[in-house]
Amino acid sequence: MNQGNEMNQALAIQCRDITLRIQNQPILESINLAIPSDRFLSIVGPNGAGKSMLIKIILGLTTPNTGKILVLGQRPQNLIPCDVGYVPQRKAFDSRFPAKTEELVLSGKTHRWPFFINSQQKHDVRDALSRLQSEHLYGKSVHELSGGELQRVFLARAFIEPRKILILDEPAAGIDTFGESDLYKILEDYRDDTKALVILVTHDLEVALHHSSDVLLINKKQIAFGNPPETLSQENIHRAFGHSMHEHHGSHE
Amino acid sequence: MNTMGAMSSMIEVLQYPFMFRALVACILIGGLASYLSCFIVQRRMSFLGSGLAHSCLGGVALALWLDVEPLFLVSLFSVFVSMAIAWTTQNTQLEQDTSIGIFFSMATALGIIFLSLRTQYTGDATTYLFGSILTVQNSDLYYAGGFCLLLGLLFPMWSRWSYAGFDRDLAQADRIRVKRDDYLLHFVLALAVVLCLKVLGIILLAAFLVIPAASARMISKSFTSMTIKSVAIGILSSVGGLYLSYVYDLPSGATIILVQSALFIGIALSMRLSRFG
Numbered sequence: 346m347n348q349g350n351e352m353n354q355a356l357a358i359q360c361r362d363i364t365l366r367i368q369n370q371p372i373l374e375s376i377n378l379a380i381p382s383d384r385f386l387s388i389v390g391p392n393g394a395g396k397s398m399l400i401k402i403i404l405g406l407t408t409p410n411t412g413k414i415l416v417l418g419q420r421p422q423n424l425i426p427c428d429v430g431y432v433p434q435r436k437a438f439d440s441r442f443p444a445k446t447e448e449l450v451l452s453g454k455t456h457r458w459p460f461f462i463n464s465q466q467k468h469d470v471r472d473a474l475s476r477l478q479s480e481h482l483y484g485k486s487v488h489e490l491s492g493g494e495l496q497r498v499f500l501a502r503a504f505i506e507p508r509k510i511l512i513l514d515e516p517a518a519g520i521d522t523f524g525e526s527d528l529y530k531i532l533e534d535y536r537d538d539t540k541a542l543v544i545l546v547t548h549d550l551e552v553a554l555h556h557s558s559d560v561l562l563i564n565k566k567q568i569a570f571g572n573p574p575e576t577l578s579q580e581n582i583h584r585a586f587g588h589s590m591h592e593h594h595g596s597h598e
Numbered sequence: 599m600n601t602m603g604a605m606s607s608m609i610e611v612l613q614y615p616f617m618f619r620a621l622v623a624c625i626l627i628g629g630l631a632s633y634l635s636c637f638i639v640q641r642r643m644s645f646l647g648s649g650l651a652h653s654c655l656g657g658v659a660l661a662l663w664l665d666v667e668p669l670f671l672v673s674l675f676s677v678f679v680s681m682a683i684a685w686t687t688q689n690t691q692l693e694q695d696t697s698i699g700i701f702f703s704m705a706t707a708l709g710i711i712f713l714s715l716r717t718q719y720t721g722d723a724t725t726y727l728f729g730s731i732l733t734v735q736n737s738d739l740y741y742a743g744g745f746c747l748l749l750g751l752l753f754p755m756w757s758r759w760s761y762a763g764f765d766r767d768l769a770q771a772d773r774i775r776v777k778r779d780d781y782l783l784h785f786v787l788a789l790a791v792v793l794c795l796k797v798l799g800i801i802l803l804a805a806f807l808v809i810p811a812a813s814a815r816m817i818s819k820s821f822t823s824m825t826i827k828s829v830a831i832g833i834l835s836s837v838g839g840l841y842l843s844y845v846y847d848l849p850s851g852a853t854i855i856l857v858q859s860a861l862f863i864g865i866a867l868s869m870r871l872s873r874f875g
Contacts (some may be wrong), residue, residue: 404771426772433767441640442764445820456772457757458764460822486819 356415357382357510357542358403363412365398372398373409374566380559382509383540385533387553389577390563391586396546397434399563400514403544404431417509426456430503434514434546435492444487446498450474453502473505474498477531500531511535512544529556550577611844619739620731620850624836626742627794628854630749632810632832634790636825637783639811640763646683646784648804649698650791653679653705655800658726659712668726669741673792679705680788684781729799729851731840742793749786759783760821798851809858810835813865835861 356379363376373395380386388396401407402414405421416424430453438444447470451459454469462470474480479497482490490498496516503511516528533556536543547553553560553573560576562568564585569576611617638644657672664671679701686697713723725733762769762776770776791803798806810832811824818824839854846853 401767405773406767406770424773429771431768431771433765439640439764441642441815442760443815443818443820443824444764448820452761452768452772455757456774458761458821460757 355418356380357384358414358416358544360402360414361412363399363402363409363414365395365402365407365409371565373402373563376412376561376563376567378561378570380542382542383536384559385536385543385557386545386559386561387557387573388544388546388561388563389548389550389553389585390568391548394564394585396548396563397514400431400512400544400546403510403512404429427454427506428509430506430508430511432496432499432503432511432513432516435496435516438487440488446474446482446485446487446490449487449498450502450505453505469505470501473501476504477501496528504535507539508541509539510542510544512546514546515548516545532556550582553577607845608841616732616734617844619734619736620840621837622739623731623734623742623797624840624854625833626739626746627797627806628810628833628836629829630742630746630790631794631806632828633749633825634787635807635809635811635832636814636821636828637759637763638787638807639815640760640821643694643787644804644808645695645698646680646787647791647807649683649702650676650680650788651795651800651803652702654726654792654795655709655723656705656712657709658723658795659709659716662723663712663716669737669792672795673789675705676788676792677785680784681781684784688777688780725799726795727800728849729795729797729802731797731843731850734796738793738796745789745793752782752786755779755782756825764821798854802851802855805855805858809855809862813858813862816865816869831858831861 359379361377363373365373388399390396402409403416403421405424414421417428447462448459450470450473451462451466471480471483474483477497477500479501482494482498532543554577557573560573561570562576562581562585568585569581638647653675654672657675658668661668661671682701683697686692687694758774758779762774762779766776794803794806811828813831814824814828818827835858836854839857840850843850843853
């Protein structure tokens with residue numbers, strides 16, 4: 346771990362003593378994290394643990410009250426958008442905004458909403474969709490996509506350019522057209538191909554245990570950070586989830 | 599009246615300078631309002647159009663009281679109220695409709711006070727309440743033309759405003775400065791309201807800033823096509839409304855809004871029917 350004053354520029358993400366309060370409510374307290382590229386990091390914690398807020402800090406959408414964070418050696422606000430792929434938590438889109446699949450996918454490359462799509466861009470979009478066996482979604486309205494299809498489209502949006510960090514905020518579990526094991530296979534392959542840092546926000550302990558190389562366990566405070574079996578010990582899980590997770594206890598023995 | 603007759607009478611009508619100015623005004627404001635209406639409809643800001651239109655009353659009344667050309671004072675009121683609404687929305691926990699309600703009432707109340715201070719006849723205020731296309735002067739056309747040019751230069755903003763409208767977090771993660779862009783949108787909306795004021799009037803203006811995009815939304819699968827269709831609807835309905843108002847000797851602003859409403863209802867019904875068909 347980095348004990349010196351200088352933050353290590355080579356790490357993909359490094360944060361020290363991150364604290365975030367919103368309207369005087371503590372959201373995150375003393376989060377410390379240092380992780381290089383070519384890893385699969387799971388951020389685990391119960392609902393309301395501040396996982397999504399930590400992602401927002403990494404993306405530069407929120408500034409922590411105290412502490413330091415460097416992403417790819419820079420302040421998150423200065424990141425180049427193409428370096429980070431972001432698959433947001435599944436949510437309903439505003440139906441007042443008519444949008445097509447190819448526009449959403451292409452926005453991952455143009456970083457603007459496309460007014461017009463040229464033939465090269467069409468090709469890039471089809472290419473990205475085909476990597477997820479989803480070419481048939483081209484031309485569809487995003488409002489008619491199922492949850493699983495939308496997840497694929499968002500992944501295609503992230504895959505349309507090579508990323509150094511890929512972040513997935515709670516990809517919905519048990520999704521229709523998207524076999525879950527498929528998803529983790531795709532993410533593991535992506536990491537192998539690109540040597541990117543893959544970050545998965547999840548409350549699924551099984552997933553964190555079996556697919557990730559590193560786990561950050563939080564519940565507002567940082568409970569543990571390190572390799573999956575040690576981080577997800579009985580005691581740590583109990584500290585993070587309290588008594589609300591009794592049914593999960595047995596499954597890890 | 600057959601088509602040829604209608605055409606020739608239309609051309610005849612345009613021999614009158616005031617009618618020619620009216621036609622140009624309709625094309626310009628029909629286009630600029632319907633372009634911006636896409637963002638208004640999509641961001642649920644239709645109340646903002648109404649609020650800004652009413653806050654213009656403050657500027658109109660002040661100009662009448664001071665006996666000066668209203669355009670500058672009206673713009674000042676509209677821009678101030680628009681910026682105040684944007685600031686309040688971004689910096690307090692209040693919803694936008696709350697801050698609109700506060701600031702537009704404030705500006706309207708000021709307008710009523712100014713009107714009461716004026717000792718002479720205040721009849722010309724009704725021009726601004728209901729609109730009168732015959733009062734459009736050449737200078738109004740230059741301002742509207744200049745503003746259309748500005749919107750053209752700002753066209754790259756379309757991709758940023760629409761992205762932030764689609765998903766604010768995604769846009770922000772792509773380093774779009776959504777707050778600054780919001781202020782710019784509020785600024786151009788404030789000026790657009792002022793430019794449409796003489797033709798539509800305070801009361802009808804909100805509809806003019808909503809109906810074209812609302813109609814286009816129902817027949818569009820992408821925001822690009824919604825924008826193009828909205829502008830087409832905005833221009834055609836304004837010109838059509840102007841023509842009908844001339845032929846049947848009706849108030850132009852109200853006729854334009856009725857044409858747009860008819861179009862909206864027609865599209866809504868035909869979409870409903872085609873779903874069963």
